[in-house]
Amino acid sequence: MRKKKIFPARKLRILIPIILFLSQTVCAQHESKTINDGWKFHKGECEAAVSTAYDDSTWNSIHLPHTWNTDAYVEKKYYQGTGWYRRMLTLPQSWKGKQIFLKLDAASKAATIHINGKNVGEHAGGYTASTFDITPFCTFGTPNSLAIRVDNARQDIPPISGDFTFFGGIYRDVWLTAVPKQHFHLTNHGSDGIFISTPQVSQEKGTILIRGEVKNDANQKASLELEHTVYNPDGSIAHTKKQSIQIKAGELYSFRTETAPIPSPKLWTPETPHLYRVESILRDKKTKTILDHSNHHTGFRWFNFDGEQGFCLNGKPYKLRGICRHQDQKPIGVALTDEMHRRDMKLMKEMGANFIRISHYPQDDALLEMCDKLGMLAWEEIPIIDIVPDTPGYAENCERNLREMIRQHYNHPSIITWGYMNEILLVTQRRYKKEEELKPVLERTLALAKRLEDVLKEEDTTRVSTMAFHGSNSYNEVGLGSITDIVGWNLYQGWYGGDLTGFERFLTEQHQKYPSHPMIVSEYGAGSDRRLHSLQPHAFDFSIEYQQKYLEHYLPVLEETPYICGGTHWNFIDFSSALRDESMPRINNKGLVYADRTPKDVYYYYKAAWRHDIPVLHIASRDWTHRAGVQGEAPVMLPVKVYTNLPEVELFIDGKSLGKQKATNYTATFEVPFSRKEHFVSAKAENKEATTGIRIIEDGIRLNFTPTPMMLNETNLRGLELAVNVGSHCFYTSDESQLTWLPDQSYTEGSWGYIGGESKSSQGQIQNTNDGPLFQTLRSGIEGYRFDVPNGDYEIEFLFTDIFRENAAAVYLLDRNSGAESRENRFSIIINDVVVEEDFSPCRESDYFQALRKRYNITNFRNKIEIHFPVRNGKSLLNGIKLRKLY
Ligand code: GCB
Numbered sequence: 001m002r003k004k005k006i007f008p009a010r011k012l013r014i015l016i017p018i019i020l021f022l023s024q025t026v027c028a029q030h031e032s033k034t035i036n037d038g039w040k041f042h043k044g045e046c047e048a049a050v051s052t053a054y055d056d057s058t059w060n061s062i063h064l065p066h067t068w069n070t071d072a073y074v075e076k077k078y079y080q081g082t083g084w085y086r087r088m089l090t091l092p093q094s095w096k097g098k099q100i101f102l103k104l105d106a107a108s109k110a111a112t113i114h115i116n117g118k119n120v121g122e123h124a125g126g127y128t129a130s131t132f133d134i135t136p137f138c139t140f141g142t143p144n145s146l147a148i149r150v151d152n153a154r155q156d157i158p159p160i161s162g163d164f165t166f167f168g169g170i171y172r173d174v175w176l177t178a179v180p181k182q183h184f185h186l187t188n189h190g191s192d193g194i195f196i197s198t199p200q201v202s203q204e205k206g207t208i209l210i211r212g213e214v215k216n217d218a219n220q221k222a223s224l225e226l227e228h229t230v231y232n233p234d235g236s237i238a239h240t241k242k243q244s245i246q247i248k249a250g251e252l253y254s255f256r257t258e259t260a261p262i263p264s265p266k267l268w269t270p271e272t273p274h275l276y277r278v279e280s281i282l283r284d285k286k287t288k289t290i291l292d293h294s295n296h297h298t299g300f301r302w303f304n305f306d307g308e309q310g311f312c313l314n315g316k317p318y319k320l321r322g323i324c325r326h327q328d329q330k331p332i333g334v335a336l337t338d339e340m341h342r343r344d345m346k347l348m349k350e351m352g353a354n355f356i357r358i359s360h361y362p363q364d365d366a367l368l369e370m371c372d373k374l375g376m377l378a379w380e381e382i383p384i385i386d387i388v389p390d391t392p393g394y395a396e397n398c399e400r401n402l403r404e405m406i407r408q409h410y411n412h413p414s415i416i417t418w419g420y421m422n423e424i425l426l427v428t429q430r431r432y433k434k435e436e437e438l439k440p441v442l443e444r445t446l447a448l449a450k451r452l453e454d455v456l457k458e459e460d461t462t463r464v465s466t467m468a469f470h471g472s473n474s475y476n477e478v479g480l481g482s483i484t485d486i487v488g489w490n491l492y493q494g495w496y497g498g499d500l501t502g503f504e505r506f507l508t509e510q511h512q513k514y515p516s517h518p519m520i521v522s523e524y525g526a527g528s529d530r531r532l533h534s535l536q537p538h539a540f541d542f543s544i545e546y547q548q549k550y551l552e553h554y555l556p557v558l559e560e561t562p563y564i565c566g567g568t569h570w571n572f573i574d575f576s577s578a579l580r581d582e583s584m585p586r587i588n589n590k591g592l593v594y595a596d597r598t599p600k601d602v603y604y605y606y607k608a609a610w611r612h613d614i615p616v617l618h619i620a621s622r623d624w625t626h627r628a629g630v631q632g633e634a635p636v637m638l639p640v641k642v643y644t645n646l647p648e649v650e651l652f653i654d655g656k657s658l659g660k661q662k663a664t665n666y667t668a669t670f671e672v673p674f675s676r677k678e679h680f681v682s683a684k685a686e687n688k689e690a691t692t693g694i695r696i697i698e699d700g701i702r703l704n705f706t707p708t709p710m711m712l713n714e715t716n717l718r719g720l721e722l723a724v725n726v727g728s729h730c731f732y733t734s735d736e737s738q739l740t741w742l743p744d745q746s747y748t749e750g751s752w753g754y755i756g757g758e759s760k761s762s763q764g765q766i767q768n769t770n771d772g773p774l775f776q777t778l779r780s781g782i783e784g785y786r787f788d789v790p791n792g793d794y795e796i797e798f799l800f801t802d803i804f805r806e807n808a809a810a811v812y813l814l815d816r817n818s819g820a821e822s823r824e825n826r827f828s829i830i831i832n833d834v835v836v837e838e839d840f841s842p843c844r845e846s847d848y849f850q851a852l853r854k855r856y857n858i859t860n861f862r863n864k865i866e867i868h869f870p871v872r873n874g875k876s877l878l879n880g881i882k883l884r885k886l887y
């Protein structure tokens, strides 16, 4: 047995003071912790909650991060109003004599803090942090009541317009900090009061400039020592500097130290994100006790934007391969954990991106930390969108939010540009058509832009300024184009209007007119819905294949046009936009990944184009797992596309080779014969690897297939369920039943199809169904439908939704259906001369934009089923049809 060591009393007498001394130096420091747990929440106004005695036992128990707006996934009119958060806060006795700070990383849009019934302060701005010195309001050792009123309805705080949900709540961390009376300036616009830059930077040498302020909150002057240490990426010390300072009671002391040149610094690039650590320590001069300390990362890099050459990083041309990123995730809204933000950054990096537009507002520190660490250049902006209102206080709030963003994220080497306006003329021009009405709005827009530009340059001379414009030269005409250092263009040719080639035409024209303007394509994208697939995709059909087609057109233009600095795809994720309808109501589905972050096919297109260090091979239209086709003679030929960065691909169906193809634009497309209920499609390619020689890269997917006969006869009708997405060229697979509805076809003898009419569609949300896209397309003025089927018993189902009502879309939505005809449509339905519905009006039976399904059992004695829709008023219409053989 081991003998227990027992300290003799004499030794203890020596040890105890040492332990006490050590614990004192530790305790003396800056202590920070989250207080995310144990909150109570009440939706609605509740001024009484300020009072210490208020009984919140009926409120909901919640944890932060929290948002009250998960309703935005269901309701267009999501809750915009007030919410209250309450919590008890007991500060340890040992904190007495310290300075206590409360920091909210984000509360949207505005927060008012109350402690023990007293108003501590307010913060206006939903995307930047705010720090309050709560020392005078608190007691130690006994509970303090903390009540925070949050408001997401304020119209004097940006954003007030935009294609995304303004989620309300305290949706990022809340921190409690205790520091000795002398500390860094922790209430400096939500920053930690230290600002690091690299005034000299080249291959040969770099210097680091550390600026900041120290505050003395004591009643007597303080003699302090301030020490900065710079650590090399390998952890060794590159530089230290110490200075003595004296600060009077209650005063702020500004410091500014530049290191000696560090020779041959390791440069920060997205490929080599070398970080130098800067440690700043504040000590008591006499006792050497550490009072405050902080750590930051910085990096050595320089860059340049040029109208002709595009972007240069560390002296070399460098294409910005980027994405825009919103911060929400269905179904939790914006209350994401840090790991979720980090997960997004890893996914973008994995895809090969080197640039992110943090849009349309400042985002979580976790995201910025990852930009630095993973190597992702960044554009960050404040959310001034669509129009500048004349609301009192608005401009001041914009200015403060801009300063906050810059100070809070100043130290991140990843950030290269700050932005402050997005498509600011979009709603402006739509709302004010008359010259005299427009003029004052343009004037205040320009005035605000100039004011913010000055503020930006006052705050930060090391980065450039930017704005994002929608595709109209009017930005240049009114003078906005020349205010910022660089311009971003949000371009949607081939989506909201025009054709795909309009994209490069627009850029060429801009470049010719304004050759000195450095340009980024700050947005481009197309919506997609995994339930919709098409062999002839076109704009606004929301098919997975149109998104592919659109991006396969845009990306090469961005890559191959030297004067374009780069692009940021809109958007990395399918994000929440409560006002949007379209195929997935409440969601803008232009993501490269779905809301749950499962990659869409196009994610792999980018990955193939951008990653050269690893082989990429991906069979596309992957989530089209229930394929269907009309079969003339077996088998049905359907295209299968592969995304790859390897030179050549071989495709197999059920192990049988369909030959090899060279990839162009990172794609290879094969015509594949489908004939069975289940197929296994696989792709193989050779990758030449430096160490191991040739390695075979493979991908494979299992696909279900349902053929529908072109010619209907006795032999092929068994089990027939012929479902047609009338009015559409898209296959639609229901999420709920997995039934695939075929694209419509016009009737030919012996087969089936529509007679007459024209296809029409709407982006309006369809009620009563989760199969919206099926009902959003229809044939208007359809005369009839015909199936040349043999005699027997059948079930026929009709899908109807009247979409012919003017639908006031949100003004910022570039709606394609505005101005749609408004009418009531009434018609009869006759099946094989039997009138099954007389003077039927879909909109009267279940209102406009409501799904309606009608099913009839019939016995066919004529060797065909002939349906007619004689019109009584307006036009006939049909959104879907299904024929099932019963007996
Ligand atoms: C834009 C806006 C962005 C929208 C996007 C879209 O131009 O800047 O906020 O979400 O278009 O999808 O329409």
Ligand code: CA
Residues within 6 Å of the ligand: 725, 726, 727, 728, 773, 774, 775, 776, 777, 778, 879, 880
């Ligand atoms: Ca349809």
